[in-house]
Amino acid sequence: MKDEELAGRLREAAGAHRPDRARMLARIERGMAGDPAAGAVRRPRAARPWLRVAGATVAVCGVLAAGALAVTSAGDDGGARAGRVAAAPASPSSTAKAPAVPGGLRPEDGPLWTGGAVDPHSNPYWAQSNVTLRTTEPLSALTVELRVAETGGVDSTGSWRSLPEPDFTVSVNESGGYLVYRWTLRPGRTVPAGTHTFAGQYNHAEGDRDATGDYVTAHAVRASGAEAAVGDRFGRSR
Structure with a gap:
């Protein structure tokens, strides 16, 4: 096709x-x-x-x-x-309060104030405890007691005060685990306004002595007739 x-x-x-x-x-x-x-x-x-x-x-x-x-x-x-x-817990020693003076006394009461400290010239065998008493008014009666805890070998070697010696009676004895120094104002005598010192001296066991158990108390009668009472603890020292 x-x-x-x-x-x-x-x-x-x-x-x-x-x-x-x-x-x-x-x-x-x-x-x-x-x-x-x-x-x-x-x-x-x-x-x-x-x-x-x-x-x-x-x-x-x-x-x-x-x-x-x-x-x-x-x-x-x-x-x-x-x-x-990193956050360290608070140390108990930094927050702990010092034990109160027996009787609940405080360092200041009205015109009266007291404080206790171990003398810096103390040594590993001997110490002196200084009591400072300050009053803004004359006192017609006063009793100061320094109690040194028996921490070992504690034995009195004397005492003194800045106020006139004839104005006070002085005693030293052992009582309740303490060596007790007591200064008492004689009747008819007066403590003038000002700052005054009372001191107790003693031997102790060799080494640094813990004075945190020591304390001082003072009871006074003001010229007006009103009473006052103070107390203070000591710190750790030699």
């Missing part, structure tokens, strides 16, 4: 063909509605490359954020622990 004849027949067939328009529209509508009868079943489409990259980036950021949070939390906790460890 010649080419010209084949071409003529194809043109005739094409011209005679009449497409089924209704059938074609029905197939298109079924395809758009997702009808399984329309053809092949649709498969899920693979994620696009840029979505996979974005997902991976989010995952990495999440891991880094979790790691940063863990490091930060560990640093805070460690710092808090370090702070607690």
Whole structure:
């Protein structure tokens, strides 16, 4: 068959063909509605490359954020622990109060004040305890007692006072675990206003002596007739 004849027949067939328009529209509508009868079943489409990259980036950021949070939390906790460890608890010796003088006496009462301290010239074998008494008014009666605790080898070697010797009677004895020095103003005598000193001297066992058990008390009668009483503890010294 010649080419010209084949071409003529194809043109005739094409011209005679009449497409089924209704059938074609029905197939298109079924395809758009997702009808399984329309053809092949649709498969899920693979994620696009840029979505996979974005997902991976989010995952990495999440891991880094979790790691940063863990490091930060560990640093805070460690710092808090370090702070607690570094904060030393208060020493009991820094907050403890000295025991009160028997009778609840305080160093000051009205015009009268007293304080006790071990003389700085004391040594590992011998000591002197100084009592300071201050009064802003004359006193018509006064008794001062210095009590030195028997901490070992305590033995009196004398005493003195800054006020006139004839104005006082003096005694030294042992009582209740103490070496007791007592100065008593004689009747008819007066202690003038001012600062006065009473001192007790004694030997003691070799070494530094703990004087925290020592204390002084003073009872007085003012020229007006009113009474006053004071007391003080000694500190640790030689």
